[in-house]
Amino acid sequence: MLTTAELKRAAQAEIDRRRDALIGVARTILDSPEAGFREVRTSGLVREHFRRMGVPYEDGIALTGVKGILEGGSPGPTVAVLGELDSLKVLGHPHADPETDAAHACGHHAQIAMMLAVGTGLKAAGVLDALAGRVALIAVPAEEYIEIEYRDRLRRGGKIEFLGGKPEFVRLGAMDDVDAAMMTHTTSNPDESIIAIGGTNNGLLAKMIRFTGRASHAGGSPHAGINALNAAMIAMTAIHAQRETHRDEDTVRIHPIITRGGVAVSSVPADVRMETFVRARTVEAFTAASEKVDRALRAGALAVGGSVTITTLPGYLSIRSDETMLKTYGSNAADLVGRQNLVSLTHRPGSTDMGDLSQIMPVIHPYVAAATGQAHGADYVVEDYELGVITAAKAMAMTLIDLLADDARLARRVKSEFQAPMTKNGYLALMRGMVNEETYTE
Ligand SMILES: [Zn+2]
Ligand SMILES: [Zn+2]
Structure with a gap:
C-alpha cells in the first residue's frame, strides 16, 4: 500500500x-x-x-x-x-x-x-x-x-x-x-x-417587488394617473434613510435594482419592478432589516396612492x-x-x-x-x-x-x-x- x-x-x-x-x-x-x-x-x-x-x-x-x-x-x-x-x-x-x-x-x-x-x-x-x-x-x-x-x-x-x-x-x-x-x-x-x-x-433574503399605479397621458393628464416609478423612488429613499439604524456589527447590505421602470415615456408608469437583497451576518439581523425595507416599500405606495406587492424569498445562510x-x-x-x-x-x-x-x-x-x-x-x-x-x-x-x-x-x-x-x-x-x-x- x-x-x-x-x-x-x-x-x-x-x-x-x-x-x-x-x-x-x-x-x-x-x-x-x-x-x-x-x-x-x-x-x-x-x-x-x-x-x-x-x-x-x-x-x-x-x-x-x-x-x-x-x-x-x-x-x-x-x-x-x-x-x-x-x-x-x-x-x-x-x-x-x-x-x-x-x-x-x-x-x-x-x-x-x-x-x-x-x-x-x-x-x-x-x-x-x-x-x-x-x-x-x-x-x-x-x-x-x-x-x-x-x-x-x-x-x-x-x-x-x-x-x-x-x-x-x-x-x-x-x-x-x-x-x-x-x-x-x-x-x-x-x-x-x-x-x-x-x-x-453574510446571509441574505431576496425580494421581488412590484409597484402598481395607473397609466395615463404623462403630459395631458398626469393627474389621472398613479406613478409607480415615483413610488419606487420614494421607497428607495426611505430604505436609504434607515441605513444609520443598522448596527455596524451586523454588516447589513441592501442594494435594490429597478428591473422595469416604465413602458413608454409618454405614459405614466403603472408597473414598476424592483429586486433587492437584504444581507446581514445573522438570520436575526437580516430579518430585522427586512422589516424596515418592507416599511419603506409600503411608504412608497402610500405616498402616491398606489399599491405594492412584496415577494420575500429565502436566500443564503x-x-x-x-x-x-x-x-x-x-x-x-x-x-x-x-x-x-x-x-x-x-x-x-x-x-x-x-x-x-x-x-x-x-x-x-x-x-x-x-x-x-x-x-x-x-x-x-x-x-x-x-x-x-x-x-x-x-x-x-x-x-x-x-x-x-x-x-x-x-x-x-x-x-x-x-x-x-x-x-x-x-x-x-x-x-x-x-x-x-x-x-x-x-
Ligand atoms: Zn459571485
Ligand atoms: Zn462566485
Whole structure:
C-alpha cells in the first residue's frame, strides 16, 4: 500500500500531466457563459468529461446539476468536491455573451475545471484503492442569486423551490449521502494573499417587488394617473434613510435594482419592478432589516396612492468552516504555495450558498487569488490558471487523501465531531418560513 505522501505525489503528477486539457476546460466554459438554472452547455461538458473519465454520474439534479461518484477501495464516508456551473451577468465584460450578457465575472469556470482536475488526480493509479469511502464530484447550478423574476417563474411552475442550486440539492436529497464538502473559489483581493481560508460571510433574503399605479397621458393628464416609478423612488429613499439604524456589527447590505421602470415615456408608469437583497451576518439581523425595507416599500405606495406587492424569498445562510478540515487543507496549501502566502479570513459581506451546506455538514470554502479586477465587475478576469485550476485542485485532492486514507480515520473524526447548527429538516423549515408575499394598497 502506498503511503499518504506517495498518494499525494501520484495525484499531483496526474493533475500536472493533464494540465493543458484541464485549463482548457476552464477556458472553454469562460467562452460559453450561462446564468443559473440555464447551464445547459456547461452541464453537457461536465457529463462528457465524466463519461471520458469513466465516472458514473446522475444528471438533471436541480435542472442542470451533475453528480459523479468515485468509489474508494473500501467503505467509508463520502466527501464532496463542488464546482459551480453558472456565470453572472455583467455588461461589457470581455468574455460576456453578447446575446445574454452572461459572463464569468466570478470565476466559476475555473471551479468546474478544478473539480474535474481533482477527479483526474484521484483516478491516478493506486490512489482510489488506498482510500476508504467515496468522493462525490458535484457540478452545482445557480450560485449567483440573480434573475429573480425568471427563477420565481420556475418556482411557481414547480421546477424549483429555492432560487439557489445548493439549497435545491439539499431539498432534493442530493446531499443526503454526503458527509462533508469542499470547494475553492477564485478571488482578486490582494489582501487575501495567494490562498485564503476560513472566515464568515453574510446571509441574505431576496425580494421581488412590484409597484402598481395607473397609466395615463404623462403630459395631458398626469393627474389621472398613479406613478409607480415615483413610488419606487420614494421607497428607495426611505430604505436609504434607515441605513444609520443598522448596527455596524451586523454588516447589513441592501442594494435594490429597478428591473422595469416604465413602458413608454409618454405614459405614466403603472408597473414598476424592483429586486433587492437584504444581507446581514445573522438570520436575526437580516430579518430585522427586512422589516424596515418592507416599511419603506409600503411608504412608497402610500405616498402616491398606489399599491405594492412584496415577494420575500429565502436566500443564503452565513458560512462556517470546519476547523479540522480547514487545518488539513491549510497544511496542504502551505506545502504548495508556502505558509507565508496563506492567510485566514475574517468576515466578508458577500454571500454564498456554500453557507447553507455549512449549516448541516462540515465544509471548507477557501479562496485562491488567481484573478484580477473587481469581483462581479466588468474587469474580473482569471489570469493565473496554474493557481486557479491546477494548484487549487492539488490542494483539494491532497486534503481528500488526508481525509480518506488510513481507513478514512480523519474524515470519520470530522463527521463524529461535527455539531450541526441545524438538521436538514430544520434547515428546510427555516427556509420555507422566510417565504412571504404581501400586497399593500393605500
Ligand atoms: Zn459571485
Ligand atoms: Zn462566485
